[in-house]
Each structure stands twice: as structure tokens, then as C-alpha cells.
Amino acid sequence: xxxxxxxxxxxxxxxxxxxxxxxxxxxxxxxxxxxxxxxxxxxxxxxxxxxxxxxxxxxxxxxxxxxxxxxxxxxxxxxxxxxxxxxxxxxxxxxxxxxxxxxxxxxxxxxxxxxxxxxxxxxxxxxxxxxxxxxxxxxxxxxxxxxxxxxxxxxxxxxxxxxxxxxxxxxxxxxxxxxxxxxxxxxxxxxxxxxxxxxxxxxxxxxxxxxxxxxxxxxxxxxxxxxxxxxxxxxxxxxxxxxxxxxxxxxxxxxxxxxxxxxxxxxxxxxxxxxxxxxxxxxxxxxxxxxxxxxxxxxxxxxxx
Amino acid sequence: xxxxxxxxxxxxxxxxxxxxxxxxxxxxxxxxxxxxxxxxxxxxxxxxxxxxxxxxxxxxxxxxxxxxxxxxxxxxxxxxxxxxxxxxxxxxxxxxxxxxxxxxxxxxxxxxxxxxxxxxxxxxxxxxxxxxxxxxxxxxxxxxxxxxxxxxxxxxxxxxxxxxxxxxxxxxxxxxxxxxxxxxxxxxxxxxxxxxxxxxxxxxxxxxxxxxxxxxxxxxxxxxxxxxxxxxxxxxxxxxxxxxxxxxxxxxxxxxxxxxxxxxxxxxxxxxxxxxxxxxxxxxxxxxxxxxxxxxxxxxxxxxxxxxxxxxxxxxxxxxxxxxxxxxxxxx
Numbered sequence: 001x002x003x004x005x006x007x008x009x010x011x012x013x014x015x016x017x018x019x020x021x022x023x024x025x026x027x028x029x030x031x032x033x034x035x036x037x038x039x040x041x042x043x044x045x046x047x048x049x050x051x052x053x054x055x056x057x058x059x060x061x062x063x064x065x066x067x068x069x070x071x072x073x074x075x076x077x078x079x080x081x082x083x084x085x086x087x088x089x090x091x092x093x094x095x096x097x098x099x100x101x102x103x104x105x106x107x108x109x110x111x112x113x114x115x116x117x118x119x120x121x122x123x124x125x126x127x128x129x130x131x132x133x134x135x136x137x138x139x140x141x142x143x144x145x146x147x148x149x150x151x152x153x154x155x156x157x158x159x160x161x162x163x164x165x166x167x168x169x170x171x172x173x174x175x176x177x178x179x180x181x182x183x184x185x186x187x188x189x190x191x192x193x194x195x196x197x198x199x200x201x202x203x204x205x206x207x208x209x210x211x212x213x214x215x216x217x218x219x220x221x222x223x224x225x226x227x228x229x230x231x232x233x234x235x236x237x238x239x240x241x242x243x244x245x246x247x248x249x250x251x252x253x254x255x256x257x258x259x260x261x262x263x264x265x266x267x268x269x270x271x272x273x274x275x276x277x278x279x280x281x282x283x284x285x286x287x288x289x290x291x292x293x294x295x296x297x298x299x300x301x302x303x304x305x
Numbered sequence: 306x307x308x309x310x311x312x313x314x315x316x317x318x319x320x321x322x323x324x325x326x327x328x329x330x331x332x333x334x335x336x337x338x339x340x341x342x343x344x345x346x347x348x349x350x351x352x353x354x355x356x357x358x359x360x361x362x363x364x365x366x367x368x369x370x371x372x373x374x375x376x377x378x379x380x381x382x383x384x385x386x387x388x389x390x391x392x393x394x395x396x397x398x399x400x401x402x403x404x405x406x407x408x409x410x411x412x413x414x415x416x417x418x419x420x421x422x423x424x425x426x427x428x429x430x431x432x433x434x435x436x437x438x439x440x441x442x443x444x445x446x447x448x449x450x451x452x453x454x455x456x457x458x459x460x461x462x463x464x465x466x467x468x469x470x471x472x473x474x475x476x477x478x479x480x481x482x483x484x485x486x487x488x489x490x491x492x493x494x495x496x497x498x499x500x501x502x503x504x505x506x507x508x509x510x511x512x513x514x515x516x517x518x519x520x521x522x523x524x525x526x527x528x529x530x531x532x533x534x535x536x537x538x539x540x541x542x543x544x545x546x547x548x549x550x551x552x553x554x555x556x557x558x559x560x561x562x563x564x565x566x567x568x569x570x571x572x573x574x575x576x577x578x579x580x581x582x583x584x585x586x587x588x589x590x591x592x593x594x595x596x597x598x599x600x601x602x603x604x605x606x607x608x609x610x611x612x613x614x615x616x617x618x619x620x621x622x623x624x625x626x627x628x629x630x631x632x633x634x635x636x637x
Contacts, residue, residue, distance in 0.1 A: 201406065202401060202403050202406040202407045203406060203407055203408055203409040203410070205362060205401065205407070206399075206401065206407045206408065206409070206469075206472075207409065208362055208393075209360055209362060209393060209394065209398060209399040209401075210393075210394040210398070210420065210421040210424075210472075211389075211390040211391060211392070211393040211394025211395060211421065211424070211425065212390070212394070212420065212421070212424060213390065213424075216420075216424075220412075221409050221412075224411050225409070225410065225411055298411060299410060299411050300410070300411065300456040300458070301410055301456070301458050
């Protein structure tokens with residue numbers, strides 16, 4: 001198991017390095033940074049001055065290692081647009097996004113897995129159909145529209161919860177529901193399919209032949225094997241929510257990482273874009289690593305690879 | 306001899322889009338204490354369905370009826386779900402055909418061996434482990450202590466089947482149903498597993514229903530044999546009587562299909578039974594074997610024969626109008 005974790009860590013590290021090179025290169029290949037920073041009305045001398053000030057005259061490899069060395073120390077430089085360091089911008093925004101993503105994923109998991117299990121056990125009954133209907137609605141409904149509906153019902157009409165902002169835990173309830181409902185259907189369907197497959201397997205028949213209780217057959221013998229692909233999916237979904245929740249963040253005026261990335265991209269704020277891309281990528285890698293470790297704990301056959 | 310299992314008129318049907326598939330059509334079976342009963346038949350004759358019905362492992366949509374299904378004086382069909390769970394696993398257990406997939410990949414062998422006995426007999430974990438090690442040793446598994454912490458994927462198919470056999474013996478059951486336990490294994494391993502099952506059955510005095518399509522296997526291990534065809538028992542006899550004096554044309558046909566060393570000459574034609582098993586959807590008219598039978602007469606097309614005593618003996622029964630008629634003449 002330790003060897004497995006060590007090997008997975010090495011893989012994760014090499015992926016992280018690749019991502020850092022790509023994110024560094026992407027910006028430098030999108031045009032002359034000195035000219036875009038200086039703006040259209042600047043003179044050639046000003047552009048040259050900016051090139052020297054920002055270290056853009058040095059060789060690319062040197063620039064990369066310089067940037068990486070600072071990045072490892074969590075120093076991403078200063079934002080071109082916001083009057084602040086990139087790190088303080090991110091440390092303001094990241095907790096908001098992490099809270100939202102974590103809550104949404106927690107909510108989605110808590111609903112998706114039991115619902116998927118019940119739908120599989122009661123296959124082709126009204127319970128199964130109801131679960132599938134709930135899933136299809138979640139997949140078909142645009143999340144911004146569902147978010148707005150939640151605001152209209154629970155904030156505007158009923159006054160139960162705030163409509164926007166991120167000051168208290170109550171501010172996170174509606175966006176977490178909107179984002180969670182978006183993430184839930186895929187997990188629920190995967191749980192259902194996995195359970196159906198596992199419940200038909202020979203080792204479940206063996207478990208039944210031992211005269212075990214139905215609950216022990218389902219939760220001990222079936223769910224553990226059925227949930228493995230769901231763990232991998234959950235990791236990808238959480239990664240997606242960290243980077244891609246910009247829609248929900250705008251609807252609920254949450255000052256999260258998604259909004260920051262959007263603002264930075266529209267304003268050519270390269271240090272911020274680079275840092276956000278790198279941080280989201282690192283989270284993705286960490287989540288995938290975590291999912292691999294959880295799955296290896298669930299299924300011993302995965303430990304040898 | 307005391308009967309551990311007594312089944313009368315067992316029927317199993319499964320709904321399909323083309324009508325009910327009547328896989329088992331009125332089977333009478335009994336197993337004496339400590340006896341090895343072999344059920345023989347070709348694929349699709351209902352032998353696995355019968356074993357699953359006895360264990361109560363058929364899917365809910367399958368309809369199981371019987372005039373009687375007595376297990377050691379209990380009526381299995383009228384037990385509650387909880388009582389049935391108690392009987393299954395503790396007093397009767399099963400060995401399956403597919404050793405590669407019949408163990409849960411996620412749990413150690415020790416966990417899977419011990420969970421049944423811990424639930425049914427309320428023994429401690431240590432006692433359960435002790436018994437598991439003892440039975441693994443009996444089943445010929447090398448390094449039994451080490452195996453408890455291993456996972457199924459670390460064992461070969463033959464070893465996994467030995468583990469399944471040890472698992473079936475954990476609660477000291479009165480009856481073990483073995484459904485083609487050697488079919489998926491190499492020939493050399495097959496012989497070892499067969500010998501093992503026979504030895505353990507005699508050592509522990511457990512009754513075994515051994516399901517197979519291989520008459521060679523039957524000859525080596527059976528006390529009694531039931532030959533199945535199209536969801537019915539067509540002949541039942543002691544192993545000795547069946548091989549020396551087969552009565553049903555199907556049994557004779559099966560015996561002819563086996564090459565006999567010394568008698569079957571190299572290069573000579575090996576017998577087979579022409580035709581295929583009839584569809585088991587809906588009613589069958591007349592004798593189910595009529596279309597493949599070499600001695601059938603006009604009567605066989607419309608008269609369904611019943612299981613009759615051969616030469617007046619309850620120990621040898623046959624379901625064939627012609628065999629019964631000639632047996633009657635001999636008796637007179």
C-alpha cells in the first residue's frame with residue numbers, strides 16, 4: 001500500500017510539473033506580454049522599460065524557473081489590475097470556492113448514493129422511475145436558471161435565506177443546492193448501474209447462499225464494489241466545481257475563484273490567470289490522487305498496479 | 306435410512322416475453338443423510354434451477370411451487386425470510402461452478418470464510434478463524450493461516466474452489482449442494498477436487514447433491530443418481546444399477562456417448578444423441594424425449610409417461626412407457 005501511494009505521488013508530481021509548464025507557456029505564446037501590458041498607446045521605450053521591469057527580456061527557461069521557484073513559495077507576483085498581490089487575492093477567494101464545492105459535493109453524495117442504491121434494489125418500480133426522473137431534471141435544467149428559481153422562491157418570496165454574498169453559512173445554502181443538484185445525477189446513475197451489475201454477480205449469490213441478512217449483502221458485499229467508479233467521478237466533479245462554478249458564483253454574487261478567473265481573463269491579468277490555472281490544476285491532481293488511494297483501499301486488486 | 310431432504314412435485318417457471326419458461330416440471334427428489342446424490346443432465350435441463358430453488362436463491366420473478374419441500378422435517382417453502390436465511394448457510398450450503406468470480410474481490414478470505422459462522426453460530430472471531438484454518442487444511446490449501454489475510458485474486462482457480470469448499474463446510478451443514486464445481490477447472494485439478502469432495506463428504510457425513518453433466522464424474526462419486534431431461538427426472542437409481550442396467554433410452558444414449566477404453570476402437574465413430582432439447586416454454590405434449598428417441602412408438606407422441614418403479618423396486622424408477630411395459634412383462 002505504501003509503495004502504491006509513493007508511486008502514485010510520483011505520477012502526480014510529474015503531472016503537476018507538466019501542467020505548470022503548459023500554463024506558463026500558454027500565456028507567453030499568446031503574444032508579446034510587454035506590449036499587451038503597456039497598452040496600445042505606449043511608445044517603444046515604454047514597452048522596453050516594461051520588458052525589463054517584468055523580467056521579460058530574460059530567456060524563456062530562466063523565466064519559467066524563476067516563476068516556478070516563486071510559485072512553490074506561493075509567491076505569484078502582483079496582479080496587473082487589482083492593486084494587490086496575487087496570493088492575497090487567491091487566499092481571499094479560495095476558501096469561498098472550497099466551501100461551496102465541498103458543500104455541493106457533500107450534498108450530491110449524500111443524496112446520490114442512497115438514491116442510486118434504492119433505485120437499483122427496486123429496479124423497474126415507481127421508486128426507480130422517480131429517481132431517474134429526478135436525475136434527468138437535474139441534468140436537463142441549466143444551473144443558472146435553477147439558481148435564479150431558488151433565489152426567487154427562498155430569498156425573495158419566503159425570505160428564508162439571503163439571495164447573494166458570502167458572509168455567513170446561510171449564504172452558502174442556496175448555491176450549494178444549485179451546484180449539488182447539477183453534480184448529483186451522474187453520480188446517482190453511476191451508483192445505480194454499478195449496483196445493478198454487482199447485485200447480479202456470482203459473489204453476491206455466494207453471500208446470499210451463506211444466509212446473510214439482506215442489509216449485509218447490499219452494504220457489505222455489493223456497495224463497496226459498486227461505489228468505486230463513483231469515487232473517481234466525485235473527484236473529477238469536485239475539481240470541475242472548483243474551476244467551473246463561475247456561473248453559480250455570478251448568480252449568487254459569491255466572490256470565489258471562478259469569478260476571479262473570469263475577471264482576470266477579461267482584463268489580461270496574466271499573473272492571476274496563471275496562478276488560478278495552476279492552483280485548480282494542482283487541486284485536480286490532488287483529488288485524483290485521493291480518489292486513487294480511496295479506491296485502492298476499497299479494492300485490493302487496484303493496489304498492485 | 307433417514308431422509309434429510311424430500312421434495313415432491315417441484316416446479317419452477319420464469320416469465321419471458323414469449324410465455325412462461327417452465328424450467329423444472331414436477332421433480333420428485335430425496336436425499337438420505339450422508340449420501341451423495343448426483344443429478345445428471347445436459348445444459349438447460351433444469352438441474353441448476355432445481356439447486357437454486359432448493360437453496361431459495363432464485364430471482365423474485367421466478368415462481369417456485371412444490372407439493373412438499375421438507376428439509377429435516379421443516380417445510381422450506383413456509384419458512385419466513387429470516388428462518389430461511391438461518392437454514393441456508395447454516396444447515397445447507399452451496400459450492401458454485403465459477404470459482405474465479407464466486408468470491409468477493411474486496412474482502413480477505415478470512416473475512417468471507419468466517420462471516421457465516423459468526424452470524425449463525427454466534428462464535429467469537431478467534432474460534433471462527435481456528436475453524437477456517439482447520440477446514441482450509443482439510444481442503445488441501447497450503448499455508449492455511451496465511452490465506453486468511455489474502456484476497457481472492459492472489460489465488461489460482463483450483464485453490465479458490467478449495468476455499469469455497471472449506472467455506473461450505475464452516476457451519477457443519479447437513480446438506481451441501483455442489484453445482485458443477487469442477488466444470489471450470491483444469492482436468493488434473495478436477496480429479497483432485499472430486500476426490501476431495503468425496504473424502505470430506507464421507508469424513509463429515511454430510512449429504513451432498515452433486516450436479517454435473519459428466520457421467521464419468523457420476524461413476525466415480527455417486528451413491529445414487531437422478532437423470533434429468535427437459536425439467537423432469539427421467540430415471541433414478543443407485544449408481545451401480547444405473548450403469549449396469551439403464552432403462553430410459555436417454556440414459557442409454559448418454560452412456561453410449563462415453564468412450565470406453567479398450568472397447569471404443571481408435572478412429573471409430575463416437576455415438577451422440579441426435580436432435581436438441583425441446584423448448585421449455587409452455588406445455589410439452591407426450592414424452593419430452595420422443596423426438597430424439599430411437600425406440601419411440603406412436604403412443605409416445607401424446608401420452609406423457611409418469612415415473613414408475615422398475616421391476617417393482619422403489620430404488621430404481623424410470624419415466625418411459627416402453628421401458629415400463631417391458632419391465633412389467635419381465636415381472637410377469
